[in-house]
Amino acid sequence: MDLRELPLRERKKARTRQALTEAALRLFTEKGFDHTTLDELVDAVEVSKRTFFRNFPSKEDVALAADTELWSTFLDEVDAMEVAGLVLDAFRTALRVSLERMDEGWGARFLATRALCAVTPAVQAHSLRYCDQTTQAAFARMGARAGFDAEDVRLKLVIEVAIAAWRHAALSWTGDGGPGGLAGLQERLDTAFAAIPDSVALTGANADR
Amino acid sequence: MDLRELPLRERKKARTRQALTEAALRLFTEKGFDHTTLDELVDAVEVSKRTFFRNFPSKEDVALAADTELWSTFLDEVDAMEVAGLVLDAFRTALRVSLERMDEGWGARFLATRALCAVTPAVQAHSLRYCDQTTQAAFARMGARAGFDAEDVRLKLVIEVAIAAWRHAALSWTGDGGPGGLAGLQERLDTAFAAIPDSVALTGANADR
DNA sequence: CAGAAAATGCCACTGAGTGGCGTTAGCTGT
DNA sequence: ACAGCTAACGCCACTCAGTGGCATTTTCTG
Numbered sequence: 001m002d003l004r005e006l007p008l009r010e011r012k013k014a015r016t017r018q019a020l021t022e023a024a025l026r027l028f029t030e031k032g033f034d035h036t037t038l039d040e041l042v043d044a045v046e047v048s049k050r051t052f053f054r055n056f057p058s059k060e061d062v063a064l065a066a067d068t069e070l071w072s073t074f075l076d077e078v079d080a081m082e083v084a085g086l087v088l089d090a091f092r093t094a095l096r097v098s099l100e101r102m103d104e105g106w107g108a109r110f111l112a113t114r115a116l117c118a119v120t121p122a123v124q125a126h127s128l129r130y131c132d133q134t135t136q137a138a139f140a141r142m143g144a145r146a147g148f149d150a151e152d153v154r155l156k157l158v159i160e161v162a163i164a165a166w167r168h169a170a171l172s173w174t175g176d177g178g179p180g181g182l183a184g185l186q187e188r189l190d191t192a193f194a195a196i197p198d199s200v201a202l203t204g205a206n207a208d209r
Numbered sequence: 210m211d212l213r214e215l216p217l218r219e220r221k222k223a224r225t226r227q228a229l230t231e232a233a234l235r236l237f238t239e240k241g242f243d244h245t246t247l248d249e250l251v252d253a254v255e256v257s258k259r260t261f262f263r264n265f266p267s268k269e270d271v272a273l274a275a276d277t278e279l280w281s282t283f284l285d286e287v288d289a290m291e292v293a294g295l296v297l298d299a300f301r302t303a304l305r306v307s308l309e310r311m312d313e314g315w316g317a318r319f320l321a322t323r324a325l326c327a328v329t330p331a332v333q334a335h336s337l338r339y340c341d342q343t344t345q346a347a348f349a350r351m352g353a354r355a356g357f358d359a360e361d362v363r364l365k366l367v368i369e370v371a372i373a374a375w376r377h378a379a380l381s382w383t384g385d386g387g388p389g390g391l392a393g394l395q396e397r398l399d400t401a402f403a404a405i406p407d408s409v410a411l412t413g414a415n416a417d418r
Numbered sequence: 419c420a421g422a423a424a425a426t427g428c429c430a431c432t433g434a435g436t437g438g439c440g441t442t443a444g445c446t447g448t
Numbered sequence: 449a450c451a452g453c454t455a456a457c458g459c460c461a462c463t464c465a466g467t468g469g470c471a472t473t474t475t476c477t478g
Contacts, residue, residue, distance in 0.1 A: 009424070009475050037464065048427045053466065083413035090413075121338065128337040129330065148416045153377065153401060155416065157408035160373035161366075168365055192362060199366035200405060204292035204299075207357045207364065218444055218455070246433065257458045262435065419478100426473070434465080442457070448450090 017055050019045045021065040025112050028063055033120040060126040066110040067127055071134040074098040078138050083147075087155070091138075091162035092193045099182055099189075107182045114174040135163050165192040226264050228254045230274040234321050237272055242329040269335040275319040276336055280343040283307040287347050292356075296364070300347075300371035301402045308391055308398075316391045323383040344372050374401040 023044045027036045038059055042049050056062045077094040084090075102110075117124045138159050143150030169188035178184065215223070232253045236245045247268055251258050265271045286303040293299075311319075326333045347368050352359030378397035387393065 007476075012475090013425075038466090039464085049466085050428080051426060054425075057466095059465065083416075085412055087411045087413065087416065088409055124341075125334040125338040128341055129334040132333075132337055147413060152416065153381075153404040154408035154411045156377055157370075157373060157401070157404055158411050160377070161370055161409060164366060164369035164373065168362065168369070172362075192366070195362040195366055196409060199363035200295075200297055200370060200409060202296045202363045202367050203294055204296065204356060207292075207296065207361065216445080221444090222456075247435090248433085258435085259459080260457060263456075266435095268434070422475105422477075424473105424475075426471105428471085429469090430467105431469105432465105432467080434463105436461105436463080438460090438462105440457105440459085442455105444453105444455080446451100446453070448452105 013055075016045065016047055016051070020047070020052065020055060020062055021109075024062040025109060025116075028116055029112055033059075033063065033116055033123055058126070060123050063116050063120075063123050064113060064127055064130060066106060066113045067130050069106065070098055070102065070110070071130055073101050074134065075137055075141065077101075078141055087158050088162060088193070088196065091159065092165075092189070095162070095166055095189060096186060099186060102182070107178070107185070111174060111178045114170060118174070131163055131167065135159055161196060162193075165189070165196060168192050222264075225254065225256055225260070229256070229261065229264060229271055230318075233271040234318060234325075237325055237329075238321055242268075242272065242325055242332055267335070269332050272325050272329075272332050273322060273336055273339060275315060275322045276339050278315065279307055279311065279319070280339055282310050283343065284346055284350070286310075287350055296367050297371060297402070297405065300368065301374075301398070304371070304375055304398060305395060308395060311391070316387070316394070320383060320387040323379060327383070340372055340376065344368055370405060371402075374398070374405060377401050 020041070024036075024041055027041055027044065038049055038052060041062075042052050052062075061068075074094060077098050078091075081090050081094050113127075117127050139156050140150075142148050142155055142159070143152070148155060166189065169185065169192045172192075173179070173185045173188045180187065229250070233245075233250055236250055236253065247258055247261060250271075251261050261271075270277075283303060286307050287300075290299050290303050322336075326336050348365050349359075351357050351364055351368070352361070357364060375398065378394065378401045381401075382388070382394045382397045389396065
């Protein structure tokens, strides 16, 4: 990301890519996703529409760059993590470390991205698909590990639960305007994970306190 | 659904809607979702493209008719269900009863729909969005109930877990070609729900048996 | 500095989805 | 049975996302 000693060609490509994500987030936020055409976007960055589609598979994807950065890092952490105790805790840690590894300004971009998701069905759908793909990928990587079973329903479910906790944390944090920055998001994440044991044990009798 | 004593106009509308879903499922399965144009579909049913979009908001939605039927029924069951013991069990029952309420032939249509989801990203994304919407709706309805808190993280998570179990059951059942019909699907659902306590308690040490 | 390789720009095209409007078909009163 | 009403439909023109092809420019390599 911050490597300045890449081949010149790739540096240029990375710069246009970043310019596109920044302009897209700004335009989508100002005018709305549906009311911003790709022509407006590529005009603002001064590239051709063809170049846009060499960098992003769809209009939705450029709005979700912050998400893909996180998920990509998360999968690296899943590969690297050691599972000593509860698998659920290992995933909580992987999420926490992934958040810590995000670069300066990611929090603000992520917040803007989530705001777009909340009001634009198409972006929301793409975002959910990324979540699901990440879940599948994490499951596949864990299943290939020594000591784990690639068919284990329990493994699949625990990953789904971890991602659900993450999604709830992100949604709640975003809904309140992202208080406390990434540290605030970490807090929500801890709260959500802490609530998991109580949630599966929740009964009609103890629901109201 | 089976009410033959509707106004003639609405009966006609329902018939074209059904003709569209059937033809769509057939064409999409035969030629693939991406390689079937809407013009081909509406020609086969002999309606105008305009009429198609008065019945379905998008091309993806006509492929997901089986899903929407289930989710709509499920939300009715959520409203009607009584929560005596575990909330998780209540949702498992609601899912089971919803499946039982599906009409003849739904199982086959659902199987075809899931096969489409597996190979077509756009359909998959829409399907995930329906899941999520249903989760949100179920949460909102439960939160409005006496004895429940509309802000309770535990309630939100337990619904996410239930839907995750459902999704895994459906995916596993579909992946094996839908053995045993809807009864087979019910079995997978029971298995998935039964694995939930073990999954959150899963550790690196007991993962391999 | 020459030639390969990659990235870009331009152009024409397909296909999803929308708005407008005239026409048809089913529903209402008398 | 007939006239008026309204919902649904068909047709047409249009916008915009996304793709394939090809010529051109730009960077890397020897």
